[in-house]
Every structure is written in C-alpha cells, then in structure tokens.
Amino acid sequence: MYAEVRPSETPAAGLAGRRGIIISGGPASVYEPSSPTVDASIFASGAAVLGICYGQQLMAHLLGGEVRKGVKGEYGLAQLEPLAASPLLGDLPAGNQIWMSHRDLVGAPPPGFRVVARTETCPVAAMEDNARRLHGVQFHPEVVHTRHGMEVLARFLFDICGCRKDWNPKLRIPLLEQSIRDVAGERNVFFFVSGGVDSTVAYTLCLRTLGAGRVRGVYVDTGLMREGETDFVRGVFAALGSSGFSVEDASERFLGALGTTIDPERKRHIIGEMFVEVQEEILQRGHYLDAQWILGQGTIYPDTIESGGTAKADVIKTHHNRVAGIQRLMAENRIVEPLSSFYKDEVREVGRELGLPEELLERHPFPGPALAIRCLCSEAGYPLERTAEGWIVPVHSVGVQGDSRSYRPVIAIEGSQPMALYATATELINRLTRVNRVMAAVRSAVALDRMRVTASVLSRKRLERLRRADAVVRRLSHESGFDRRIWQFPVVLIPLGTSERPDSVVLRPVDSVDGMTAQSAPMEAGLLEAMARELAALDGVCGVFYDLTHKPPGTIEWE
Ligand code: XMP
Numbered sequence: 186m187y188a189e190v191r192p193s194e195t196p197a198a199g200l201a202g203r204r205g206i207i208i209s210g211g212p213a214s215v216y217e218p219s220s221p222t223v224d225a226s227i228f229a230s231g232a233a234v235l236g237i238c239y240g241q242q243l244m245a246h247l248l249g250g251e252v253r254k255g256v257k258g259e260y261g262l263a264q265l266e267p268l269a270a271s272p273l274l275g276d277l278p279a280g281n282q283i284w285m286s287h288r289d290l291v292g293a294p295p296p297g298f299r300v301v302a303r304t305e306t307c308p309v310a311a312m313e314d315n316a317r318r319l320h321g322v323q324f325h326p327e328v329v330h331t332r333h334g335m336e337v338l339a340r341f342l343f344d345i346c347g348c349r350k351d352w353n354p355k356l357r358i359p360l361l362e363q364s365i366r367d368v369a370g371e372r373n374v375f376f377f378v379s380g381g382v383d384s385t386v387a388y389t390l391c392l393r394t395l396g397a398g399r400v401r402g403v404y405v406d407t408g409l410m411r412e413g414e415t416d417f418v419r420g421v422f423a424a425l426g427s428s429g430f431s432v433e434d435a436s437e438r439f440l441g442a443l444g445t446t447i448d449p450e451r452k453r454h455i456i457g458e459m460f461v462e463v464q465e466e467i468l469q470r471g472h473y474l475d476a477q478w479i480l481g482q483g484t485i486y487p488d489t490i491e492s493g494g495t496a497k498a499d500v501i502k503t504h505h506n507r508v509a510g511i512q513r514l515m516a517e518n519r520i521v522e523p524l525s526s527f528y529k530d531e532v533r534e535v536g537r538e539l540g541l542p543e544e545l546l547e548r549h550p551f552p553g554p555a556l557a558i559r560c561l562c563s564e565a566g567y568p569l570e571r572t573a574e575g576w577i578v579p580v581h582s583v584g585v586q587g588d589s590r591s592y593r594p595v596i597a598i599e600g601s602q603p604m605a606l607y608a609t610a611t612e613l614i615n616r617l618t619r620v621n622r623v624m625a626a627v628r629s630a631v632a633l634d635r636m637r638v639t640a641s642v643l644s645r646k647r648l649e650r651l652r653r654a655d656a657v658v659r660r661l662s663h664e665s666g667f668d669r670r671i672w673q674f675p676v677v678l679i680p681l682g683t684s685e686r687p688d689s690v691v692l693r694p695v696d697s698v699d700g701m702t703a704q705s706a707p708m709e710a711g712l713l714e715a716m717a718r719e720l721a722a723l724d725g726v727c728g729v730f731y732d733l734t735h736k737p738p739g740t741i742e743w744e
Contacts, residue, residue: 186348190486197226205346210238210325212701214254214289215246223247233318233345235273238287241312241321248295248319255306258288260704260735261696262330263304271301271313273320275340282332283310283324286702290323318345328698357531358538361523362394368479368521369395375473376402376481377464378430379553380418382546383483383524386536390523391481392427393539400481401429403467405460408436409555409648412656421545435463445642447562449583449592449744452643456554461507468510479519480511485527549673550700558744560643560651561679567638569681574598574613576633577620580679582743584621585736595622603627603731604707610733622734622743628717629728630686636727639687641680647688650725651678654690657719661712662694671706672697677743682727689728690720695741703736 191200193208200206206227213220221239225247228234236244242252264280283304291309294300298319302311313320320341326334342348365374374391378384392400402422406415415432422430442455468474505511514520524532536546552558561580570577575598584591596613600606603625610623626633641647655676662668677691692713697703708716708731717729732739 186342186350186352193221193223195224197224197230200227200232201230203232204348205233205235205342207341208234208236208240208243210240210286210698213239215239215242215252228317228319233341234320235341235345236319236321237327238323238325239289241309241323242287242289242291244319244321245291245293245295245298245309245312248298250291250295250298251293252289253292255288255290259285259290259304259306260287260702261285263307263310263324265302265304265310265324267302269299269301271311272315272345273313273322273337273340274301274311275336277302277333277337282330283326283334284328284330284698285324286698286704287323291321294321320345325698330696357535358390361390361535365391365394365521365523369399372477372479372519373399373401374481374521375468375471375478376400376483377467378402378404378418378422379483380404380414380421381483381551382529382536382548383485383532385421385483385541385545386532386539387481387483387522387524388422388427389425389536389539389541391521392425397426397428400427401431401471401473402427403431403433403471405433405435405463405467407439407456407459407555408434409439409456409557411551411556411659412652421542424542433463433467435459438463440643440645440648443557443643445562447564447642449558452557452744453554456557457507460553464508465510468508474510474513479521480514482520482522483524484522485524485529485532487528489525547669549668549671552742556648556651556655557643558742559655559675559677560647561677561743562641562643563638563680565640569597569633569636569638571634572596574617575623578679578681579638580681582622583740584734584738585740586621586738591621591738593619593621595624596620597624597626597633597730599626599633602710603713603733604710607705607707607733611735614734614738622732622739624691624730624732624734627692627713627729627731628721629689630721631683631727633728636681636683636689639680639682639684641687646725647678650688650723651676651690653723654678654720654726657723658692658716661716661719665709665712667694667708667712671695672700672703673741675742677732679730679743682725686725686727688725689730690723690726691730691732691743692716693732693741693743695736697736697741700741703741705733705735705739 263285265283294312298312298314304310311322326337533546567579575596579594606625658676671694675693681689694706695703696706720729
C-alpha cells in the first residue's frame with residue numbers, strides 16, 4: 186500500500202485511479218469563504234472517500250447536507266452510540282471512547298446518506314452512503330484516545346478501499362541509505378541539529394551511510410533551552426560515535442539581543458534574526474558553502490506539503506529560508522532530506538531501528554524560541570483586581586479568537602479542588618471579554634490578595650527559575666506516566682508574587698491532535714499535589730496555578 190498527502194485543492198483529475206481518499210480534519214468552518222475545500226467531483230470518481238471531522242463537514246456541505254454551529258463545542262473524550270451496522274465502524278461497542286475536537290457539526294446528512302452513530306451532543310458522529318462508498322466521521326479515529334480507532338482506519342483501507350498490506354518496513358533503511366549515497370555522491374553532509382526527533386534521525390542515517398568523517402552537525406545553544414538540554418543532545422550524539430558534532434554556545438548573544446524585550450512577537454523576531462546571523466557565520470567559518478559540502482535537513486513529509494507543518498510553520502520556516510547560505514545551497518540543489526517522504530510515526534520507527542533512545546523519540550513538540558516565550562515579563566508593577574468571579578491578574582498572554590489574536594490579562598479563580606473548576610472556567614471565558622485565560626490557584630505561599638505583578642525582564646535569574654520549575658514538572662510527569670497521555674506540557678513563569686518570591690508557575694498540560702486546537706488536560710489530584718508542593722518550595726516561587734483554558738480561546742503557549 187502506498188499513501189501520499191495532497192493539498193485539498195488538488196483537482197479530481199489529479200487523484201484519478203486512487204483506491205481511496207481521506208479528507209482530514211482542521212480548525213476551519215465550511216461557511217468561511219477562505220476555508221479549504223475539495224473538488225466535489227472526487228465524490229463521484231469511484232474512489233472510496235472518508236471524511237474526518239472537518240472532512241466530514243465538508244463532505245456534508247458539498248453534497249447537500251446541513252452543517253451548523255454546535256450549541257457548545259465538543260473537545261475531548263466522548264462516547265459513541267452506534268445506530269446501525271456499518272462496514273466502517275464494524276462492531277464497535279456501545280459507549281466506545283472516542284476523541285472529539287470540533288465546534289461545527291453535521292446537523293443533517295446529505296441525501297443518500299444514513300447516520301450510523303451519534304454522541305450525546307453530536308447528532309451525526311458517523312454517516313455513510315455505502316452505494317457511493319462515501320463515509321464520514323466527526324471523531325478522530327487517528328488519535329490514541331479513540332479506542333479501536335486504528336481498526337476503523339484499517340477497515341476503511343483494507344475492507345472498503347481494498348488496499349493490501351504489502352509494505353515491508355525492513356526494506357526502509359537500506360533504501361534510505363541508497364538514496365543518501367545517490368544524492369551525496371563524493372560530497373560531505375552538514376547539518377544544523379535541534380535536538381528534536383527529525384533532525385537527529387536524518388543525521389543518524391547520514392552518519393551510518395557515509396561514516397563519521399563525512400558528516401558534521403552543529404547545535405546552537407541559545408541559552409534559552411531547558412535544564413540539561415544541551416548535555417542531553419551532546420550525550421545522544423556522543424553515543425552515535427559522531428566525532429563531527431559540536432555545540433555553538435551563542436547564549437550571550439541571544440540573551441543580549443533579547444535584553445528587556447517584553448512583546449511576544451518582538452521576542453520571536455529577535456530570536457529568528459539571531460538564528461539567521463549565527464547560522465550564516467557557522468556556514469562561512471566552517472567553509473560549508475564550498476563545493477564538497479551539501480546541507481542535510483530533517484524535513485519530513487508534512488513539512489513539504491502546503492497545508493502541512495505546525496500552526497507556526499511560517500515562523501519556523503522563515504528564519505531558515507532567510508539564511509543566505511542555506512538559500513544558496515537550496516538554490517543549487519545541494520541538499521539531502523532523507524525523511525522527506527516520511528510521517529512522524531515512521532520517523533520514530535526508523536529512529537527505533539537505528540537504536541536511538543526512546544527518551545528522544547517520544548519527545549513532545551518544543552517551540553524554537555524555547556523558554557523565552559514561557560518566561561513572561563512586565564514593564565511595571567501592578568496590583569491584582571478583585572472581581573465577583575476571581576482575581577484579574579494583569580499579566581498579558583496571547584489567545585486566539587476566530588482568526589485574530591488577542592493579548593489580554595488572565596483571571597485566577599480559587600476552589601479546594603482545582604480540577605473541579607473546568608465548568609466554571611468555560612463559563613467565565615465565554616462571559617468575560619476582558620480576559621482570554623482562566624487559571625486555578627493550586628497552592629501559594631501567601632493569599633492572592635497579598636500578591637502583585639512585579640516589573641520584570643527576561644533575566645538569567647528568572648530563566649534559571651523557570652528551568653528548575655520545568656525540570657520538576659518533567660520529572661514528575663515522566664515518573665507518573667502523565668507525559669505519555671498528553672500532547673505537550675508548557676510550564677510558564679509569570680511575574681506574580683511578593684518581593685521575596687516574585688514569580689509564580691503556571692502548569693499548562695494540553696491534549697491535541699495537531700496543535701491547532703487543544704484541550705487543557707486534567708491531572709490526577711495526587712500528582713498535582715506532589716508537583717505543586719515541590720514547585721512552591723523553589724527559590725523565588727510564590728504560587729502554582731493550573732491553566733484551565735482550551736484552545737481556542739487560549740493558545741497552547743502563553744506567548
Ligand atoms: P500555540 O501557542 O500557537 O502553539 O497554540 C501551537 C503549537 O506551536 C508551537 N509553537 C511554536 N513552535 N516556534 C515554534 O517552533 C514558535 O514560535 C512557536 N510558537 C508556538 C507550540 O509549542 C505548539 O506546539
């Protein structure tokens with residue numbers, strides 16, 4: 186079986202002869218004029234079609250069904266109620282756990298379709314027109330939280346589309362090695378590595394194929410990394426037997442350039458510019474632009490397609506594309522991207538076969554600007570404001586509202602059980618327009634009425650404080666297995682406290698499929714208690730809070 190990802194606007198003619206087509210999910214609404222759409226003639230092309238989430242809504246919309254705004258969005262776990270036998274759903278048990286992430290929903294299926302499952306709040310959780318081989322599901326079968334989700338996808342591919350399981354993963358590595366040899370020829374390969382999965386796996390493949398003498402990698406230490414990160418990366422590369430790996434310590438330059446900057450987008454801009462400057466210098470100094478060198482990159486398949494990448498794909502790509510040396514290497518086609526036809530899970534499998542540590546392969550996504558966008562600053566001191574609902578904390582964080590970005594204060598609410606405050610938080614965020622986030626107070630050295638926001642910058646001391654807090658959270662969430670159940674766990678430092686303890690820590694664990702929408706992930710009370718106890722004992726930390734905001738209206742990161 187062979188699969189490829191194509192942009193949604195691909196004409197039906199460009200998909201001719203395919204056994205099946207899957208229309209994926211996404212955060213758009215079919216009624217917005219700029220929303221992605223597909224060529225409606227694919228539904229009559231003879232290929233079986235499966236629409237997932239937005240894909241189902243689009244299918245309904247284009248074929249004459251009704252799509253409407255749900256009364257309230259449905260984010261997270263739900264129970265599926267099968268209504269009729271279905272070749273796609275097979276014999277899923279009643280109450281099967283599924284994962285939902287949507288606001289719009291299909292109100293009525295198109296003519297010819299029947300509804301085969303629902304949930305408490307979603308009348309059309311799955312629909313099908315077996316004669317035309319068209320299927321839609323509102324839930325996400327592809328995420329681990331949907332029980333039996335992989336079986337649903339397998340039934341679509343093997344029973345409905347008639348695909349065959351004839352791909353042997355054992356052939357993968359020899360083929361990859363051959364492709365690297367073909368591209369590199371006699372030339373050497375140079376990499377900028379990030380410590381992330383993709384660039385490390387790509388580097389390891391080149392190293393294995395060409396030998397240590399022909400592969401070099403530089404990791405830029407921005408001084409904004411997590412505790413132990415540079416040593417961890419050094420350790421991984423040392424274990425590979427890579428003599429050509431080195432660390433460029435640029436921390437003074439990054440921190441110097443950031444200085445007292447407070448605005449989040451300005452911080453990102455400064456970091457992006459500094460990456461450009463440092464990478465260009467490394468290329469020049471190492472003579473990597475000479476004819477015997479080509480550039481290795483960890484680009485994976487979703488990065489190569491227009492609609493792919495992460496929410497911040499533009500930001501991530503721009504700095505790379507702006508490095509003049511990299512532009513030149515790309516223009517001259519002096520580039521090797523061994524993983525460019527692989528998906529993330531396949532990259533992990535290749536990494537496993539190459540013997541890379543699980544700790545590396547299972548890492549959560551981590552933003553390029555690193556701790557700089559998790560260490561919030563304030564240009565002046567401010568008191569908190571008491572309201573009927575809670576305390577308005579004048580620390581501004583970023584949110585999303587429709588297509589636009591908001592930058593607003595957060596409200597802190599109190600209760601003996603922070604995890605019982607989700608319903609209150611959702612109600613408040615819908616009602617109060619002044620704020621874009623709600624956080625629960627978990628533990629603090631003094632009562633909230635004695636705390637204030639203090640003037641603060643991105644100092645080494647505060648970065649170190651955040652690093653300590655992040656390390657505590659990472660250790661406890663790893664030991665308890667919590668990190669394996671969530672998508673990402675930002676730990677945020679905000680300048681809220683007293684003169685002796687000027688900062689507070691906000692926990693921001695989230696669940697998500699792609700980072701575009703996310704759900705604040707609840708934590709078990711015992712783990713939260715243990716985490717809060719350790720965090721509150723850290724030097725300079727006054728309070729511990731838990732971000733209860735989903736995305737939208739909050740973003741995953743605070744900045
Ligand atoms: P938000 O905060 O927009 O984040 O909900 C969505 C996903 O993108 C990551 N992120 C970034 N990644 N550079 C990156 O490389 C950035 O500037 C950046 N900002 C956010 C974030 O960690 C999450 O996975």
